[in-house]
Amino acid sequence: MDLIAAHGNAVELLFIYIREAHPTDGWYMGTHRIRDPLSLEERRSVARKFEESLRGRAGVYVDGMDDAAMKAYAAWPDRLYLVGTDGRIRYAGKRGPSGFKPDELREAIKKETVGRETIERLDVPRATRASPPPGRVTRRQGKARGETRGGRSGRAL
Amino acid sequence: MGGTIRSKEEAVAWHGRYGPRAPKEGDPAPDFRLRDASGSRAVRLSDFRGRRPVVLAFGSYT
Numbered sequence: 001m002d003l004i005a006a007h008g009n010a011v012e013l014l015f016i017y018i019r020e021a022h023p024t025d026g027w028y029m030g031t032h033r034i035r036d037p038l039s040l041e042e043r044r045s046v047a048r049k050f051e052e053s054l055r056g057r058a059g060v061y062v063d064g065m066d067d068a069a070m071k072a073y074a075a076w077p078d079r080l081y082l083v084g085t086d087g088r089i090r091y092a093g094k095r096g097p098s099g100f101k102p103d104e105l106r107e108a109i110k111k112e113t114v115g116r117e118t119i120e121r122l123d124v125p126r127a128t129r130a131s132p133p134p135g136r137v138t139r140r141q142g143k144a145r146g147e148t149r150g151g152r153s154g155r156a157l
Numbered sequence: 158m159g160g161t162i163r164s165k166e167e168a169v170a171w172h173g174r175y176g177p178r179a180p181k182e183g184d185p186a187p188d189f190r191l192r193d194a195s196g197s198r199a200v201r202l203s204d205f206r207g208r209r210p211v212v213l214a215f216g217s218y219t
Contacts, residue, residue, distance in 0.1 A: 029219075
């Protein structure tokens with residue numbers, strides 16, 4: 001999924017496996033021949049196949065047999081959301097398949113993470129430039145003392 | 158209303174019931190605690206609060 005490559009480090013990606021959309025024992029549309037799992041273990045088994053296809057790039061989590069998460073988010077058959085660090089919804093996609101729009105989500109992620117990057121860029125250099133921690137020696141100080149990289153100052157720099 | 162959705166009519170009825178409950182932008186995200194595909198690791202949505210934005214991608218194989 002392009003989304004993982006583009007934003008895998010900026011956001012947490014949770015794929016949530018829910019009730020099948022078009023299983024052979026339901027509203028079957030002739031695509032994948034999978035029945036709707038009848039137990040949590042069966043759901044996990046199908047979810048593991050999906051997880052393998054992601055090659056460890058994101059975690060797949062499994063909704064309970066009470067479909068609590070699916071119902072709370074009206075997420076059947078598929079749906080995308082972005083949750084901000086304050087725990088509020090930043091992007092609420094429409095229900096799939098017509099409302100499943102990764103491009104919209106991507107734009108929402110950009111807006112959400114640009115602010116975070118700005119904060120980090122402002123904060124981190126400020127903290128490191130202020131003064132080195134006690135016992136550490138800056139490269140300039142090390143040169144003035146005649147120390148070289150690889151020695152004591154090499155680790156400290 | 159639960160179980161496998163077997164027809165377009167059942168899908169419409171399902172969305173009639175649960176669609177209005179879908180959280181909108183600005184709403185608090187409903188919390189949940191789910192286990193991963195192996196069943197060994199649990200995740201709680203609220204654990205990410207104050208740390209990282211979270212993408213929720215709901216879906217199935219079919």
